[in-house]
Amino acid sequence: MQLPREVIVGKGTLNRVPEVVRRLGLRGKALVIAGSKSYELAGKTVCRFLEQAELKVDVLQIKTMAEKDLITIEQQIMATKPQVLFGVGGGTIIDAAKISSCSQNIPFISIPTTVSHDGIASPLASIKGSDKPYSILAQAPLAIIADTEVIAQAPWRFMISGCGDVISKFTAVKDWKLAHIENNEYYGGYAASLALMSAKLVTQNAELIVYRQDEGLRVLLEALISCGVAMSIAGSSRPCSGSEHLFSHALDMVKSNHSMHGEQCGVGAILTAYLYRANWQDIKKTLKQLGAPTTATELGVEDSDLVKALELAPKIRPERYTILHKLNLNTEACEKTAKATGIID
Numbered sequence: 146m147q148l149p150r151e152v153i154v155g156k157g158t159l160n161r162v163p164e165v166v167r168r169l170g171l172r173g174k175a176l177v178i179a180g181s182k183s184y185e186l187a188g189k190t191v192c193r194f195l196e197q198a199e200l201k202v203d204v205l206q207i208k209t210m211a212e213k214d215l216i217t218i219e220q221q222i223m224a225t226k227p228q229v230l231f232g233v234g235g236g237t238i239i240d241a242a243k244i245s246s247c248s249q250n251i252p253f254i255s256i257p258t259t260v261s262h263d264g265i266a267s268p269l270a271s272i273k274g275s276d277k278p279y280s281i282l283a284q285a286p287l288a289i290i291a292d293t294e295v296i297a298q299a300p301w302r303f304m305i306s307g308c309g310d311v312i313s314k315f316t317a318v319k320d321w322k323l324a325h326i327e328n329n330e331y332y333g334g335y336a337a338s339l340a341l342m343s344a345k346l347v348t349q350n351a352e353l354i355v356y357r358q359d360e361g362l363r364v365l366l367e368a369l370i371s372c373g374v375a376m377s378i379a380g381s382s383r384p385c386s387g388s389e390h391l392f393s394h395a396l397d398m399v400k401s402n403h404s405m406h407g408e409q410c411g412v413g414a415i416l417t418a419y420l421y422r423a424n425w426q427d428i429k430k431t432l433k434q435l436g437a438p439t440t441a442t443e444l445g446v447e448d449s450d451l452v453k454a455l456e457l458a459p460k461i462r463p464e465r466y467t468i469l470h471k472l473n474l475n476t477e478a479c480e481k482t483a484k485a486t487g488i489i490d
C-alpha cells in the first residue's frame with residue numbers, strides 16, 4: 146500500500162513547497178514537468194520555491210502525453226538523475242509524472258492546477274493512444290500540494306468533471322461489491338467506504354460547489370484526494386471505477402473528443418444506477434444542480450452513439466465484472482435504459 150506522506154490543500158499553499166521539501170528530506174536535483182499554461186500559472190512559482198529550498202531545478206514543458214512524450218521525460222530523468230519529479234498541471238501532466246517517475250524509480254509530487262478527475266492523488270494513470278483505454282497501476286504521489294487559488298482559475302467545466310468523477314463512485318462501489326458476491330473478488334470495506342463517503346460529501350455540498358466558494362472547492366479536492374487514497378488502499382481502481390467508467394471509456398472509443406472524463410462518468414452512473422434499481426434520480430438531480438451534462442445532447446453525442454457505448458462498455462474489460470457484465474444487455478435493452486433515465490429521447 147502506497148500512500149502520500151504529505152497532503153496540503155488550501156489557498157496559497159504553493160508557498161509551502163520549501164517546507165515540504167525540507168520535511169521529506171529532498172536534496173540535490175529536481176525535475177519539474179508542466180504544460181505551457183500550467184508553467185505560467187504555477188510551475189514558475191514552484192521552481193522559484195524549489196530553488197529557495199536549495200534544489201537544483203530542471204524544467205521540461207510537455208504538450209501532450211503520447212508514448213513519445215513519456216520517452217522524452219524518461220530520457221531526461223536518466224540524463225540528469227533528479228531525486229524527485231514534480232508534476233505541475235492537469236490530469237495529463239500528473240499522469241505523465243506518475244508513469245515516468247515510476248518507471249525510473251524516483252518519487253513524484255503532484256501539484257494539480259485543475260481538478261477534472263481523481264488522478265491527482267491516485268496510483269493509476271492512463272496513456273493516451275495505448276491499447277488499454279483505461280488506467281494502469283503506476284505509483285502514488287509522495288506528496289500532493291493543491292493550491293485552491295491556482296485551481297480556481299481553471300475553467301468551471303473542469304470542476305464539474307471532477308464532481309462527476311466523484312459522484313460516479315456510487316455505482317463503482319456497487320460493482321465492486323457485486324464482483325465480490327458473485328465472483329469472490331477481493332473487496333475492501335475501508336477503501337469502498339472512503340470512495341462512497343467522497344461521493345456523498347460532494348452530493349451534500351453541491352450548493353457550496355456551485356457558488357464557486359473556496360470552501361466548495363476544498364470539499365471537491367478532499368473528495369478527489371480521498372478517492373486516490375481509496376485506490377492506493379485497494380491496490381487497484383476498483384473502489385473508484387466500475388460500469389460507469391467502462392461506459393465513459395466506450396464512449397471515447399465510439400466517438401472521441403466530445404466531453405470530459407468526469408462528465409461522461411456522471412452520465413454513466415445515472416445509467417448503471419438505473420440498472421441496479423438504485424436511486425438514479427438523485428444522481429441526476431445533483432449533476433443537474435452542478436450544471437453537469439445529463440443527456441446525450443449535453444454530452445455532445447448522438448443518441449445512437451450513446452446506446453452503442455453502453456452496449457460496448459462491458460467488452461472493453463471482460464475481467465472487470467460489473468452490472469453490465471451480469472445483465473449482458475442487447476441494443477434494445479441499452480436503448481430502453483437510456484430512454485427510461487431521460488438521457489436520450
Ligand SMILES: [Zn+2]
Pocket residue numbers: 262263310385386390406410
Ligand atoms: Zn474517473
